[in-house]
Amino acid sequence: MIPWAFFWNNLRLRPLRTLLTILSVAAAVAAVVSVLQATAATQIQLQSIHTTFDSPVAMEVIAADTSPFSPDDIPELAKQPGVAAVIPVFRVFTKAVAGGKDVRCLTTGTDLQQYRTIRDFTLQSGQMATNPGEVSLEASVADHLGVQPGSEIRIGARGLPWLLTMRVTGIYKLSAADSVEDTSAIITTLADASKLGRAPGKVNALQIVLHDRAEEAAVAERIRASLPRHLIVTKSASAGDLSRPTQAMIGVGLNVAALLSFVAAVFIVFNSFQMSVAERQRQLALMRIVGATVEQVRGSLYREAAFLGGIGTVLGIIPGMMGSSSLTHSMQEVMGFSNMVPVATQPHAVLAGLLFGPLVTLLSVWYPARAACDVEPLVALKSTHSNRQHFSRKVAAVAGVMSLLFAALMFTTTYFGIYADTASILAIAAVEVGGAFLLSELIKPCLWIYYRMIRCFFPVEAQLGHRQLIENFDRTALTVAVLFVVSAASVCVGNTTTSLTGNIQSWMDRTVTADYLLLASRPTVNMSDAESLPKELASRIENIPGIRMIDEITFTLASVNGTAGLLSVQLFDGYETLPIDLIDGVAADLPQRLRSGEALLGSVLANLLHVKPGDTVSVEVSGATHVVGVAGIIREYTAGGLMLQMDSVAARERFPLPSAHVYGIRADDSARSAVGEELKTVAREYGLIFQSLADLQELVRNLVSGITNRLFLILILALVIAAFAIVNSQTMNVIEQSRHLGMLRIVGMLQSQAFRMFLFQSLILGMLGIVPGIMIGVLMSFLTILSFQGVTDHGVEFVADARLLAAYLVCGLLLSLFAAALPAIRAARLKPLEAIHEE
């Protein structure tokens, strides 16, 4: 056995190298732990959004003609596999009267026990209605009518000749999220609601709650098959629809980030050990010449690696655990980001770090240790790095091509829909790894070009620096690979993040153009009797000074090629740019096509029906059927994307449509707040829902900002890792050359020349690694966004954020220079004789 002293002195005599090696393991472990931690935190945050905003009701069974039906027609529904509960509801638009005041509102009759499992109430006073003749009121309605628990109110509905007298048992508030989705102001028993709707004992919807892991589409298909002809399954629209596609995409994005951080960590550690062993090749050869066996030499390297890896792992775990949570904290403090759910330490992240550190360390030392012992000791004693470069390059080229083939294979499986998520994520990582390996083929030509460019400024330094890079090809290639990998990873994460948030923002900006909205009720696809806005309202608000434009929007249930969708009808004339987020179709033709009666289809609906612009679909509304041309495909999150938009005039010529459900109102800039106040009064007067653009945007922003903040946190982590890797590898590059530097200094190299030579090298290494890293990072970001298509039908537009990329390039190169500058100053200041003896 090789004595401990040998091993110990190796570490002690080269403190900087030992420190850097330990730090590289620590950084890699910290990276893995913190990214996993941040990823888990984001997933938890997603879940919290899911539970806050997403309806547990996956779908509803309604009558094709939206008329009431008897639940006894389909007794077996609850027994279908995957179905957790079937909740009968009867919704009816009503007018509530008390003490000379009245209000229009939606009344929902249901089985309260079951209903409570899907809706979140806070009782303000009294208790919820459970018996016939009892109602519970939403707090604002109770306020408006001035009633208390125990009071009596009278409720009427359209077509009902008399008012029912009911007793108020309780006053409740819905949670913020539920109130977006469910505007029921009165909750009563199923029996009373069906009486109000003139269909006693019937329901107008069966809400279906699924088990956690049930496949929604499959269950829907089975239910559809079991239904009698007059009943259909519709997708339930919920506020969660807005976030669900985002959630799915972020899920993919997170996994990409986690895997890329893992790859980067492996490269960082491998680089450290490869350099550390390669540098000592002569020493190891000498050990063998004096009689150490290959096993002993390898054993001593493994022992050293285990030791350094152990320390590094321990050092990395703590900052890894703290990293993400303290970053969360500081982001909240500094940038005022709220709504980031605090997350406890994830055991799996810590465990991954504990396993990753030692395992990757040993794997990283295995290859160089084997390579070092494969060479005959005498050859090794005499060789320079250049003698071995051929071998490494061949291996690298083969590994690179294999990685790319693997990526291609994975993309092919994705295309056929086999394990699409996992496959695409693996493929993206494989592109990165393949790129890193193949990059070594590009180094020589690029090096030559860069050298030519810089030579005219610093001829001496460039010439010597260039020679060192060429002759120590292994070291150059590895440093470049590390810079490449971390750049590609962080650019991919960064660009994907900005694309994602930019998309949500642009959808919002383009589609929500009204300053204020007035709604009789919220649009859902299953509303049997959606309340139109009162006729006299238009003349009432027209007279408000400062209003520029009123857009009347009508929603109705439509069957498009047999699939249920929501038809939204509005006037498109008054807009300079249409309030839509077009993803397919010719924008210039749209106004004319819409006027001629063509429709815009939501991307989800279009994908479901396999139609594209120029095709036609058959649309049925309330018994009237027409063939309608497809003018364009739009990104639309309302009604789960099962949306169809038509021009108001053209639609009314073809279909019997109720009058407007929503007024979108735009005000002159100067009068905006006055108009808002006035509209609020009107809304109260007529019992309407009033929304301002700011409210709506706030709602959406809140939905996504918690998530995007998390993504930015992961981006920051990625950048920190990248920065560390750049500093680490550049520092190593300099300290490796100490001895050569001593010789150069003795024959007359000035300190300033030595310094400039190192800066030249770091600049070149930076450009060799970071420039292609950015390019491949953009490609990977594109592939990531492409793979989002697999998890959502809402297309996300890929945007290469030029500012982000330029900033990354500049920062990366500056960091490279800075990282090299400190050790370069140190090396240049070393006394030449000391430098010669420093190994």
Next chain:
Amino acid sequence: MTLSMNSPDKIIRADCISKVFVHEGVEIRPFHNVSLEIRRGEMLAIMGPSGSGKSTLLHVLGGIEPPSSGDIWIEGHNVAKLSDRDRTLLRRRRIGFIFQSFNLVPTLTVSENVALPLILDGVASRDAASRALASLQRVGLSDRLSHLPTQLSGGEQQRVAIARALVIKPALVLADEPTGNLDSARGRDITLMLRDVAHENHQTVVVVTHDLRVASHADRLIVLLDGRVTYNGKPGTDAELVAALKQEIDV
């Protein structure tokens, strides 16, 4: 730059120089209170048993290692008072070093190694290459221009180092056992070459050697023993010298 009060024909003047290495409390004194003057155009040999401080003295004389006490003047400049830049330029333009080992930069070719001081000085590369070639021709290695140092034998590496030391036509050549790795014929050639350099080009050559035959070609011989100069004079005949050295080593 500080001027000494030396006469211009002295290229080096060492005044009471001592060197002390302290390692873990143990003091090692390779030499103590050595005073020395070296003339231009002189070939000086330094001999002494292994570990007697010859290499260290050579490093101190060349200004790449400061003395622990005492002063060194090289070409009239007090080395201790020179900035690093001036000291480097002095080395680059006026002094050629040949070390016992570790002479060459392993990543540069033979020709590049030789041209290195010229390249560093900004001499155009074609010019530098042709001067390197001329210098290599003198040591008989002009056919190995593009080889890397590891592809040469120890003696060949040593000759490349000599070619590099001479390429700048230095005022002072400091050579640490330049013939240690050479056979006797080659060793003699190199020694004669160094002597010619000193006598014909009026360059100064200081050679550390274990080889009496090398020393016998020098103009003057210094013997270092126990940190003191115990002999300073003509090398004399081989037999006399052997006797003198033997006697001293035995003491």
